[in-house]
Amino acid sequence: MTSGGIWLLSLGSVFSFNIWQQHQVFGKNFLEVLDYLTSGWVMPLSGLAMAVFTGWVMSHAATRDELGDGLGYRIWCLLIRYVVPVGIVAIFLHAIGVPG
Structure with missing residues (x-):
């Protein structure tokens, strides 16, 4: 099913440069x-x-196990919760044409 959908989208991409x-x-x-x-x-x-999922939904224990404990982990938590979402929203708004 998925393969058929990908195949149809691929045909649309190919046809967009000739018959379409x-x-x-x-x-x-x-x-x-x-x-x-x-x-x-x-x-x-x-x-x-x-x-958002990594910063707010995943347990701190799971992320701490992967990244280790210490100052680097606390900085990462701050960035992934607050800075990264704001940056991504800014990129998204720019991409859809919102002036800023």
Whole structure:
């Protein structure tokens, strides 16, 4: 099922440069629309979800076991909880065209 979906999307990407070249959405062909969606929406939102999950949902014991204890861990916790989400939201807003 997944393979078939990937195959169909791949065909759309190939066709966007030949038989579907004249079909455009907002001045973009199919591959450009997929690129915009993945790089402008999916990647920043996935990164934000991972940062929020890692910083706020995962237990401190699990992250401390992986990263060790000490000043570096406390700095990492501060960054992953507060700085990284703000940075990712700023990147996301820039990618979708919000002036800032």
